Amino acid sequence: YQVQVDGEIFVAPIVINAAGVYADEIHNMICEEKIRIVPRRGEYRLMDKNCGDLVNSTIFQQPSKMGKGILVTPTVHGNLLVGPTAEDIPDKQDVDTTAEGLTKVLNLGSNSVDALDGRQTITSFAGLRAHLVHEEPAEKSDFLIGEAEGHPGFIDVAGIESPGLTSAPAIGEYVARIVKNIYPAERKTDFIDSRKGIPSMALATEEEREALIRENPAFANVICRCELVTEGEILEAIHRPVGATTLDGVKRRTRAGMGRCQAGFCSPKTLEILSRELHLDLAQITKEGTGSEILTGKNKDTAPGEGGTWKRTQAPVGKEALHE
Ligand SMILES: Cc1cc2nc3c(=O)[nH]c(=O)nc-3n(C[C@H](O)[C@H](O)[C@H](O)COP(=O)(O)OP(=O)(O)OC[C@H]3O[C@@H](n4cnc5c(N)ncnc54)[C@H](O)[C@@H]3O)c2cc1C
Incomplete structure (x- = not known):
């Protein structure tokens, strides 16, 4: 395969397509059976640390066909996170928050925790889930992981919706096994398997x-x-x-x-x-x-x-x- 990056061409026996909301475009360059990814936007409010102890675990609501619903959760650093919404949009770059979305986050979040105060929002943001749509046949089709049929060495890791972050370590190991079956790579013996974090004065004694x-x-x-x-x-x-x-x-x-x-x-x-x-x-x-x-x-x-x-x-x- 030839991969062009900023005008430079790399030749590779294996390509792993993990391009998030753009994974359909990369897949469709190579494969006959086309896929389509719709960006599904989710907006969040991050609340001040003085709300961090309103809950001590993640409060979920009933999931819908659009996803897991609005949750209210303490963060590891002591803030409170409320969201996300779920809205299919046409633009793969549109990570804007909206007044409508943020109002919805507060209103629906208040169904779980009635003391939520919108004035305690210190920032808000949005992200795009890579929602994989299969029209024909219509089937549930997230987590498309594997070597594309008829294209040895082209590996899709596409449609990684929620909980893709939680699954990432397992997906990484799974894909490494696929690669190893195609390409006889040896495990490095001198790799550095740990990382010393940056010291934190806030957490230090x-x-x-x-x-x-x-x-x-x-x-x-x-x-x-x-x-x-x-x-x-x-x-x-x-x-x-x-x-x-x-x-x-x-x-x-x-x-x-x-x-x-x-x-x-x-x-x-x-x-x-x-x-x-x-x-x-x-x-x-x-x-x-x-x-x-x-x-x-x-x-x-x-x-x-x-x-x-x-x-x-x-x-x-x-x-x-x-x-x-
Ligand atoms: C609102 C929201 C809530 C979520 N909640 C959860 C949750 O509670 N738990 C959970 O586990 N997961 C959650 N997720 C899902 C999680 O964030 C995703 O599953 C995960 O980020 C997908 O990882 P990825 O590597 O497939 O894609 P991404 O993280 O999108 O990474 C793709 C990368 O490819 C790069 N790229 C794209 N095109 C190209 C190109 N042509 N050339 C070079 N680079 C390119 C992009 O810049 C990007 O860095 C949530 C996501 C959203 C949006």
Whole structure:
């Protein structure tokens, strides 16, 4: 098979099609029997930590043919998560939240927990499930996993709807066995089978905190006040293999910006750290890659290094627009 990535062509004996909502397009390039994936959008509200103990386990409702329904659940970090909706939409990129969807989340969630207060929502977001539709014959058809008929080495992992995340480790092992049957790969003996996490000041004991600060005083410099994330943790996130290069990259690795103020306080500081550590201009640092630049230049027409304050992009970037 030839796989083209950014203009470069790779030749591979095995292709694993795990392209989420786009898995139908990849499948249909190769296979005669076509499949269709409809994006099924789900919207969520994330509530402040002061609601985190309203429930102590996940409260499910009666599932419907659209899915598992709206749930109310505590998160591992102590927030409360309410959602998701389930709505088939035409656009595979449309992860916008809607007033209608978020109202529905609150109203239906209130059937399970009547103390839900919409004003405690600190952020909202949406994701797309890859809903596999089989018109002919009409049959239930999620989790399409296996080598495509008549196309040796082309392996579909398509239509991985909920609970695809929970199933991911098992799917990975299953697909590895399929690959091994086709391609006699030997298991590496020197692979690294564990990963040392980034230290967390929020979770550390007093003694651990002191030790970290002694080792590197940057662990005493709090950057994200809501989640108690320090410069030391952000530096680790940036300088590890496959290090963070964007605000979202730092956020996903450390939780800086995930708290009540949703990065209002820490994003300028995180921007400065990224710029300093990656030797990039502040205007080159993005939220989540090209097109999500945060600063456009300086307010006054001064040459770089001659003062002036930085200008933000006029429209808030992406989904954050909703929350500003
Ligand atoms: C609202 C919602 C609620 C959910 N709830 C749960 C739950 O409670 N429990 C649970 O277990 N699961 C849940 N899931 C499902 C879970 O998120 C999915 O099953 C899982 O993410 C599917 O994994 P995937 O790898 O198949 O697809 P994805 O996670 O979508 O990954 C596909 C990847 O392929 C990339 N890609 C696409 N096209 C190309 C291309 N042409 N070239 C290169 N890369 C490409 C995409 O960028 C993406 O990174 C939920 C999903 C949603 C949306």
